[in-house]
Amino acid sequence: MQAVKRVEIVTDTLQLDRVLELLDKAGVSGYTVIRNAEGKGHRGVRSGDDVTRVFQNSYILTACTEEQLEKVVAAVRPVLKRVGGMCLVSDALWVLH
Amino acid sequence: MQAVKRVEIVTDTLQLDRVLELLDKAGVSGYTVIRNAEGKGHRGVRSGDDVTRVFQNSYILTACTEEQLEKVVAAVRPVLKRVGGMCLVSDALWVLH
Amino acid sequence: MQAVKRVEIVTDTLQLDRVLELLDKAGVSGYTVIRNAEGKGHRGVRSGDDVTRVFQNSYILTACTEEQLEKVVAAVRPVLKRVGGMCLVSDALWVLH
Amino acid sequence: MDLSFALSNFLSPPILFFFLGLLAVLVRSDLEIPQPIPKFLSLYLMLAIGFKGGVELGQSTPGGQVLLTLGAAIVMAAVVPVYCFFILRRRLNVYNAAAIAATYGSVSAVTFVTATAFLDQSGIPYGGYMVAAMALMESPAIVVAVILARLALSKPGPDGTAPTLETGWSHLLRDAFFNSSVFLILGSLLVGVITGDRGQTALHPFTNALFQGMLCFFLLDMGIVAARRLKNLRTSGGFLLGFAILIPLFNALLGIGLSRLLGLGTGDALLLTTLCASASYIAVPAAMRLALPEANPGLSLPLALAVTFPLNITLGLPLYLALIQRFGS
Amino acid sequence: MDLSFALSNFLSPPILFFFLGLLAVLVRSDLEIPQPIPKFLSLYLMLAIGFKGGVELGQSTPGGQVLLTLGAAIVMAAVVPVYCFFILRRRLNVYNAAAIAATYGSVSAVTFVTATAFLDQSGIPYGGYMVAAMALMESPAIVVAVILARLALSKPGPDGTAPTLETGWSHLLRDAFFNSSVFLILGSLLVGVITGDRGQTALHPFTNALFQGMLCFFLLDMGIVAARRLKNLRTSGGFLLGFAILIPLFNALLGIGLSRLLGLGTGDALLLTTLCASASYIAVPAAMRLALPEANPGLSLPLALAVTFPLNITLGLPLYLALIQRFGS
Amino acid sequence: MDLSFALSNFLSPPILFFFLGLLAVLVRSDLEIPQPIPKFLSLYLMLAIGFKGGVELGQSTPGGQVLLTLGAAIVMAAVVPVYCFFILRRRLNVYNAAAIAATYGSVSAVTFVTATAFLDQSGIPYGGYMVAAMALMESPAIVVAVILARLALSKPGPDGTAPTLETGWSHLLRDAFFNSSVFLILGSLLVGVITGDRGQTALHPFTNALFQGMLCFFLLDMGIVAARRLKNLRTSGGFLLGFAILIPLFNALLGIGLSRLLGLGTGDALLLTTLCASASYIAVPAAMRLALPEANPGLSLPLALAVTFPLNITLGLPLYLALIQRFGS
Numbered sequence A, B, C: 001m002q003a004v005k006r007v008e009i010v011t012d013t014l015q016l017d018r019v020l021e022l023l024d025k026a027g028v029s030g031y032t033v034i035r036n037a038e039g040k041g042h043r044g045v046r047s048g049d050d051v052t053r054v055f056q057n058s059y060i061l062t063a064c065t066e067e068q069l070e071k072v073v074a075a076v077r078p079v080l081k082r083v084g085g086m087c088l089v090s091d092a093l094w095v096l097h
Numbered sequence D, E, F: 001m002d003l004s005f006a007l008s009n010f011l012s013p014p015i016l017f018f019f020l021g022l023l024a025v026l027v028r029s030d031l032e033i034p035q036p037i038p039k040f041l042s043l044y045l046m047l048a049i050g051f052k053g054g055v056e057l058g059q060s061t062p063g064g065q066v067l068l069t070l071g072a073a074i075v076m077a078a079v080v081p082v083y084c085f086f087i088l089r090r091r092l093n094v095y096n097a098a099a100i101a102a103t104y105g106s107v108s109a110v111t112f113v114t115a116t117a118f119l120d121q122s123g124i125p126y127g128g129y130m131v132a133a134m135a136l137m138e139s140p141a142i143v144v145a146v147i148l149a150r151l152a153l154s155k156p157g158p159d160g161t162a163p164t165l166e167t168g169w170s171h172l173l174r175d176a177f178f179n180s181s182v183f184l185i186l187g188s189l190l191v192g193v194i195t196g197d198r199g200q201t202a203l204h205p206f207t208n209a210l211f212q213g214m215l216c217f218f219l220l221d222m223g224i225v226a227a228r229r230l231k232n233l234r235t236s237g238g239f240l241l242g243f244a245i246l247i248p249l250f251n252a253l254l255g256i257g258l259s260r261l262l263g264l265g266t267g268d269a270l271l272l273t274t275l276c277a278s279a280s281y282i283a284v285p286a287a288m289r290l291a292l293p294e295a296n297p298g299l300s301l302p303l304a305l306a307v308t309f310p311l312n313i314t315l316g317l318p319l320y321l322a323l324i325q326r327f328g329s
């Protein structure tokens, strides 16, 4: 098992493509996405059962190395600042296979 | 980045509104919800592809401060005791933006 | 609260039943499943909006004891090797109720 | 039982698709109808049956007998859970007894819809007001069962504890009387009454022409869901299995008697009887999960869904019809 | 206003189902139509209205007046956001003013569809090319509003900052002109034009016979969604509420005048007027979220969805028709 | 090729909606039909085509020729993957060769459905038993391909390893013969046979009147999905592209010859030919993912979905029909 950084990002589904592009550019080896997340934060309640898609969140999980982490955070922070969202970093072990 | 407590709660979707109300009262700054979770636990298999909604779980993630954590746990524990579910607490860093 | 290992597995939805069976055999007390996860990894982009189900991931979360962890990892690793996927292990506290 | 009736019911598309769904699970096919498609189909069925009933109701001149029937239906729905509760208490704790009693006191909209399709196929007319009867029979059992549980729990049980019910009455009454199924059926009925012939012309292709096909599709899913729940029955034991078979029959007999007292026509009598015999597997389990979370839905649901529902739509309908035609008005 | 028209609109199934949806939220019923069913219904409505319009268009010989009307419609859609923007700037920041201006400059396909159902019920004919007018009116407001925001932001605001717009023009134009609603409506229109009578025969049961039923189902959901957004209105204040009521009426008057200038028939005039009066709550909020993420969709959406939309489909339609019949061609 | 046939196919609503879906992705519109709507549409198409075939089959008196045709269809489905496998082995590893061979040996239900719509438009009759032929041709290729892979892997490959297949035969056979598509088509066919005219009357508006519309909607989605997979083709290389174009044509020629040998009528011949030419992109990729997870679905799916499927429904259908009419019975 190998130590990795576990990055969780929640942001607007409409911004998903852009965030994933940023992750790719930051060089992460992969990511997992769960659409249709709902939530509450500084911008109030965002729940997904809408005709429009502007109140829908997506949840992104990516496991990356310590070096990539800095790039990921630097890339994602301005987007979160502009459109809202959340980013958490924690430690994990990657099971090699 | 700021140290936070990462609280994950899985419980019946039918109880979701009540749990979110409790989180609000505990003063958390926000939360993220993923509906349509399935699972297995002491009450057996709960999977969502049903005409009725009584076997459907929801997953809740909230990042909060150490002080809020106690309130959150105190508020959520009786609900989990009564209706079932799970609550995990771990450490994370919140990316400020 | 009790220290547990938090195991996250992402793999093909078509393999979900087999993985859950392995978790049961490893003796975990429960698990939570979120279907319809998308992702990217060594096998390229896997996104779920398809007529076929071969590009769909599922996300599995299980909280287990240190002893069970070894069994879980030993059981899951060959599947991930053969069909692809990811497994992360982290630490958490289980809120007793 | 008139065999040709039974056979014609067995060999109708909706029932055959129900069996097809059962079979899919038995041979372990991966056939499934993913949510929210079944939810959509069930909303459609409720909207359509409500609207059709409303149009029909608007065209008739409802007399005193209609009000009497509605009243009798509500009374039935309130009385059934009482004796069910005391029967079930012999083996189950208060929570589970109350939850199952509510299930059998309330009604199943899909069973009702299948009964109307059965009548349509048999060319037997029925009144639009029976749709209102169905909607009115959904809720009382929920309230009665919670009252029974509360009374039973107020005196300390064998384990000395007297847990209180958490959810307030206002919540409970709202869940009971404004639950989506009651609300949509009565609402669509009202739209039907108000718009009458003009509404009927506009919506006929949607609410009438498609009805049988949508019902087939939905029963295909019900077959799959019922078969999946079959394996949960192992834990139920003989007592509950017997309950799930005999109580519907007993309730049906009450329904037949009541229909006779009320002087209902054959079609209306069959619908009232079927309502009495049916058990709720959608609205009530959800309401009970909120009001009595200590009850195990793994007990009540398989009984209602995998035993009583198939029994009613396959053997029950022709049997009840035969009995009504022999002993009825 | 001709009362019988108003009443017949109020008592039509689609409008009644809209009210039923509103009521469901008011009495806190758990009735909901889960996604993606509403999405499916809205795709259906756009495909059907596009196809029907195309067939109709293919059968007529579009003269110069049709081109003139399309041109006038586009101009209206480009002009409305301009004055809306300057009105809104009196109270709102650039981002929110631009987002709401775009919303009211653009159109609502469902309002249009409801207007066609209203005309069908009233037996008033209308031209298939009006469907093209609707599709062409969706996008200009988006582009105009972003240009206005860009101009306003290029001179430093009261806070001294001059933030730049991030998304490039190519993205914006694509989001504006190829968004799913414009694309599906114009595409289906083209299919209708090309396949004509033969296509019509093949698709009639799907696109025409089901139409009213699917519209009812969709408006039931719209009622639920609109009622949920009602509570967001508290934060809007009187200024925005007044805007959401008066601007549609003003735009409708412009539409009536324009129709008269163009010499449109009653049906076409009502559709053009309704388009002018309607506000987009699907395509525009999503496009604005991408182009101007600083704007708060919690402001624009409740206005368009919970105020202007209900106003237009209930009171607006009969009122506009009455005005057109009195002052129109 | 008869140009008017080709044109009338190109200009039919289903094919035009397929192109509209392709175009949506090319111009990068955000048009999409979210799951499970496409799944619902495909279940509907299988239920409807099965039921219609069953009703038709129940009304005819199936003679020996029908059984012969069904047998020949199964043999074709078992033989095609054999030579495909050996062709593909020249460039691909065992796993990928077997997976693609299974894909092209099996059939595509949607291609079949589109062919029936093409025949309906052209006024050419066909037999209900061809639906059974389609269902029976889905599974054999899966089993044959796994056997081929197992044989090839039992002798050590160039890299010296001889990995074993994990999934047992019982799993495999179940996945092959009871997969949802085979099960639903044959099941609905049986319901059609059993309920006959009475069933037909009840379900006609659902299974027949809506058919073309639902097919259009589904092909709109197929166009979107196919276009998205187009970009994956870059990695396929010329060899696989050539395979995906030429093998269907070759299989179609075999199908035409076979039809002639069997003495089939024009309609049945076209359907058999189309089945031979079509490649599975739903059932087989899922079955292969379970039986041979080492195979890369990113290779087989784009070929079947983005090359062979569009080829068959646009150019293939009129071409095969022209050839059958020239050289056929």
Ligand SMILES: Nc1ncnc2c1ncn2[C@@H]1O[C@H](COP(=O)(O)O)[C@@H](O)[C@H]1O
Pocket (backbone or CB within 6 Å): A010, A011, A038, A039, A040, A041, A042, A043, A044, A045, A046, A057, A083, A084, A085, A086, B028, B029, B030, B031, B032, B033, B061, B062, B063, B064
């Ligand atoms: N403290 C939190 N814990 C978990 N999720 C959060 C938290 N704060 C915000 N979020 C998520 O991030 C989304 C956007 O947050 P915001 O930009 O603050 O409105 C919310 O809708 C939530 O889904």
Ligand SMILES: Nc1ncnc2c1ncn2[C@@H]1O[C@H](COP(=O)(O)O)[C@@H](O)[C@H]1O
Pocket (backbone or CB within 6 Å): B010, B011, B038, B039, B040, B041, B042, B043, B044, B045, B046, B057, B083, B084, B085, B086, C028, C029, C030, C031, C032, C033, C061, C062, C063, C064
């Ligand atoms: N050990 C576990 N790991 C992950 N999820 C669990 C675990 N135990 C329970 N859960 C989740 O919590 C739900 C309710 O658990 P229970 O009340 O024990 O039946 C289950 O359906 C699972 O989704």
Ligand SMILES: Nc1ncnc2c1ncn2[C@@H]1O[C@H](COP(=O)(O)O)[C@@H](O)[C@H]1O
Pocket (backbone or CB within 6 Å): A028, A029, A030, A031, A032, A033, A061, A062, A063, A064, C010, C011, C038, C039, C040, C041, C042, C043, C044, C045, C046, C057, C083, C084, C085, C086
């Ligand atoms: N570094 C990563 N972080 C998060 N998820 C990953 C990562 N790598 C792979 N995954 C997930 O695991 C799935 C299968 O990965 P793979 O087998 O490498 O294609 C991907 O589709 C992702 O959902």
Ligand code: NA
Pocket (backbone or CB within 6 Å): D080, D103, D104, D105, D106, D107, D251, D275, D276, D277, D278, D279
């Ligand atoms: Na009952």
Ligand code: NA
Pocket (backbone or CB within 6 Å): E080, E103, E104, E105, E106, E107, E251, E275, E276, E277, E278, E279
């Ligand atoms: Na407008």
Ligand code: NA
Pocket (backbone or CB within 6 Å): F080, F103, F104, F105, F106, F107, F251, F275, F276, F277, F278, F279
């Ligand atoms: Na083939």
